[in-house]
Amino acid sequence: MMLHTVNKSPFEKNSLNSCLNCAAEGSTILLIEDGVYGALKGSSIADKVQAAMGKVTVCALGPDLAARGIADKVIDGIKVVDYAGFVALSVENDKVQAWL
Amino acid sequence: MKFTIQVNEGPYQHQSSDTAYQFTRAALEAGHEIFRVFFYHDGVNNATRLTTPPQDDRNVVTRWSELAEKHNLDLVVCVAAAQRRGIADADESKRNGKDADNLAPGFRISGLGQLIEGGIQSDRLVVFGD
Numbered sequence: 001m002m003l004h005t006v007n008k009s010p011f012e013k014n015s016l017n018s019c020l021n022c023a024a025e026g027s028t029i030l031l032i033e034d035g036v037y038g039a040l041k042g043s044s045i046a047d048k049v050q051a052a053m054g055k056v057t058v059c060a061l062g063p064d065l066a067a068r069g070i071a072d073k074v075i076d077g078i079k080v081v082d083y084a085g086f087v088a089l090s091v092e093n094d095k096v097q098a099w100l
Numbered sequence: 101m102k103f104t105i106q107v108n109e110g111p112y113q114h115q116s117s118d119t120a121y122q123f124t125r126a127a128l129e130a131g132h133e134i135f136r137v138f139f140y141h142d143g144v145n146n147a148t149r150l151t152t153p154p155q156d157d158r159n160v161v162t163r164w165s166e167l168a169e170k171h172n173l174d175l176v177v178c179v180a181a182a183q184r185r186g187i188a189d190a191d192e193s194k195r196n197g198k199d200a201d202n203l204a205p206g207f208r209i210s211g212l213g214q215l216i217e218g219g220i221q222s223d224r225l226v227v228f229g230d
Contacts, residue, residue, distance in 0.1 A: 007119075033116065063122075083123055084126045087126045087127045091101055091224075096224055098227040098229065100229045
């Protein structure tokens with residue numbers, strides 16, 4: 001399966017939305033850098049992220065959540081990983097696609 | 101597992117060069133092999149040894165150099181991107197008639213073929229950029 005990395009805020013660029021539309025069932029989306037704003041509870045895109053969680057796994061990079069002060073405001077069910085977890089996800093999936 | 105890392109952004113400009121460094125370090129700590137780190141586009145600015153950040157800030161350039169020395173990493177800078185941005189080793193500087201060179205220790209200048217080879221030889225190609 002594929003690991004998708006999204007590093008743009010969904011309120012700045014459309015890449016998370018495009019990724020959610022394209023990601024195949026069973027794939028994983030990892031939110032990094034400003035992309036972690038996509039993990040924010042109660043935002044205008046939160047419903048879409050939550051709906052996608054039935055077919056894809058959504059993760060967020062913990063250090064980037066913490067740097068932005070939103071580590072305790074993450075949508076339930078989003079898996080928080082550290083850099084070692086990021087590496088593990090890129091091993092588990094056979095391709096890594098960056099949505100730059 | 102073998103990884104090639106592609107870095108498309110310069111230091112102190114976008115977080116991606118920091119993320120690439122942290123990912124590379126975590127992969128090495130987990131026992132993986134970093135086949136190559138390829139610096140492309142503005143990413144070549146990670147390779148100038150003249151970078152002098154304030155003392156209380158991280159030094160992105162020396163951080164790469166130190167990681168390369170410790171783990172014998174192959175840090176490759178795209179030659180065409182480097183020429184455009186004034187990144188040169190002694191040979192490149194001489195070849196282009198310049199009076200100085202600035203490539204940081206642990207980096208080497210080469211071509212885009214090195215990125216393609218990295219993609220072929222590695223199990224994963226992970227791209228960091230803007």
